Amino acid sequence: MKTIKNKVVRLILTISLASILLLGLVSGLNIQSIRKNTTDSLQGLNDQTVKDATDALRIQKQEELKALAENKSSLADISLNLILNQTRLVAMTAHDIYANPEKYIQNRSVQSLPINTFDFSCNYPKETLGTFSYHLRAPRAVMDPASIIEENGVIVEAQLDEKSLTEEMRRDLYLAFYLEGALGGIRNFDNGDGTYSGIGATYFCIQSSGIDVLADTLTTSMVEYDARESAWYQQASKKKEGEVYWTNPIQDSSGRGDALICAMPVYVDGHLAGVAGSGGLIENIKKMVQSTTIGESGYAFLINTDGMNVIANANSDGNSEINRFHDNLLQSRNKELTDIIEQISNSGSGISQVTLDGKESYLAWSPLSVTDWVMVTVIGLDDASIVTPIEDLQDHINTITQLTIEDINSKMMLIAGMFIGVALVITLLVILLSNQFAKRLTRPIYTLTEGAETISSGNLDYRIQVDSDDETALLGEAFNHMTESLKEYIQNLSQVTAEKERIGTELDIARNIQASMLPCIFPAFPDRQEFDIYATMDPAKEVGGDFYDFFMVDERHLAIVMADVSGKGVPAALFMVIGKTLIKDHTRPDRDLGEVFTEVNELLCESNSEGLFITAFEGVLDLVTGELTFVNAGHEPPYICKAGKNYELYKIRAAFVLAGMEGMCYKCGTIQLEPGDRLFQYTDGVTEATNGEKELYGMERLEMILNRNVQAAPSELLPAVKADIDAFVGEAPQFDDITMLCMEYKERMKEKPIDSAAEQEEL
16 A cells, blocks of 8 residues: 555655756757757858848748738638638528427427517617627518508518418428527627627528528618528529638628628528528728738738729828729739739739839739638838848858857756756755655544544544644544534434424325315216316425315305415415315305405405415306306416317406405406316416426417317316426426316206295295
8 A cells, every 4th residue: 555655755756856857858958949049040141242142131021021911811811711600600500400390399380389589670779789689681571561660661670470471481480590509609709899800790591481580790770671682692592502602892781881791502402491691891801901011111902803903902092003993903004013913813822023103012912712802912122122231241140150159068068067966966855855744744644544443433432632733633623523523413313303204294194184175086076967077286395375176055056266375385275274264165156256255355364464365266157057157366367168169268357366455356257158168277386387498388388288188078188287297397396386177067957947835935
């Protein structure tokens, strides 16, 4: 076993030796580099003639000028490659989405897909220009005419006409939502001050509808737009899969100046799905070119070989030949210049001498790799031939020669000898001191180890004594404190365990009591043929605040109750008992349900010291006429299923919650039910069930599962809904009680005839 002492000694020794060796290596390399550079400098200088030196420097200057043109070309390429890479990213993402739509639609019907994901208005105030946003642009043909808002003849806000959208268009528009991540790539070019470099917008235009989804940094107020009518879109759509189409500078569709667009078609199964594109303003490239200065009079300019026109020029002199013939340099009367321009259009990088503006100059050029543009740099011969006089060069040679190689070698040997001697002394000292340090460091550790073994054997009365003035003494005290705490923990553990078992038992009893208070035997009324009813309640904790109830008010009237107490656990369960009892006790066939809730509200407010409240829905069904009288105190509206039709939400206005405020007055309403009709009621724990992605189950999913089981009996419908909720929630915890009730009105009750005079008089 390797002891800590040995490890400490080895570690200190290794670090020390490594430091010494590294220091020696770096010092030696630096000295050797100095020696080599000095030797190379001495050997590189010679007694060339003034003419030879001047020619050599002039050639060097030409190469530097040519390299400068290539560097400027590379800078422009970087800006264009940003646009190209963003376009490819959008195209690849769009292809993946539209080639595999089932991954994103997830077996949902096309008509249920939401299409309002993106903002469809672009009327942003001027002070927000430069910020990032997603939105849609679309042809007028797919807009809802009633939603169009125009300002000065320009559409600034509109909504899609869902009636005119085909299933394919709805699907494609919904899938465009998943392009958000790829389109958002232009956020990477944020300068931090509200401006963006290189890319101003990126988008994907859907071929079938002309709708495009756009991520923009400078949008003003453009909504109506059909990219399919533009020349660049038509040219890009003719390209093969994977090919790129670059435009010449064109006017930006938002009126922001000249722009460059990179577009790429996206094919799915051999058919054009749309065109991905990114655009950038030419102004960004102009700023890069105009920042170029060379010597005292040199400058750079950028030309398009397609038309030989100047795109950007750093020379502001309006009388220069470059500026006078910027539309087409081949129209210049300078034969030397036009010859070079023709050479530029037919070759790669190069440099040539020309008389420009009456001055002998060099022109160096380098083409861009992404487009057919060429970067050109200009410098006068006077600037290019700034050379040190040969006499100064020779004096410099003589000065450097005085520092001879022999002197350098002797100093290097002296330094090396001193370094080796110092290194040996330091190594010996490190070995001695590290050994002593390791002994002192490990002695308290051995003491702690022996004490820990004694304690682990079960002797909790043992105390460790560490003779040290560092952290090991604190560690010994911690061991002793741990021993005391362990003894106390063992003593208290049995008490805590017993208390937890008692609380768990009481909560189980409370849950059983609560479950027994709710109707739980089904069928509830086996001798009644007029209706069928079924209900369930799944509490979020051991006991819950939701409750349901159903009971016969008299021979001909059936009452149903669905309620939700604010809060969870035991307080909500106790308040539930009070509310359930009061509602049932005050419900009578001769009483208006609004008066029932008004009186129950007053009674609950009198004893509501905890500030709880109840949302409640009660309905009383006349089994003879089918009339359902109801009252709603802040609860969710029910779903009604007419015979042979789907479940639909019965929108009713909810009154204030029970126990929320004294003096509230409640009114009742009526619903006419026919044989075969069903009523589904629930609490908000159903629609607000949440999955691991923080998504709500929602009304839309609830209505879908209800209508998939439209023919199911109440006892079959509720388990189907609960199974769908469990599948949606997955492993996420349940935060609220889930309570549901379904009642089916099967047939009318036959009204009993009145036989006796006493019964007639009573009626």
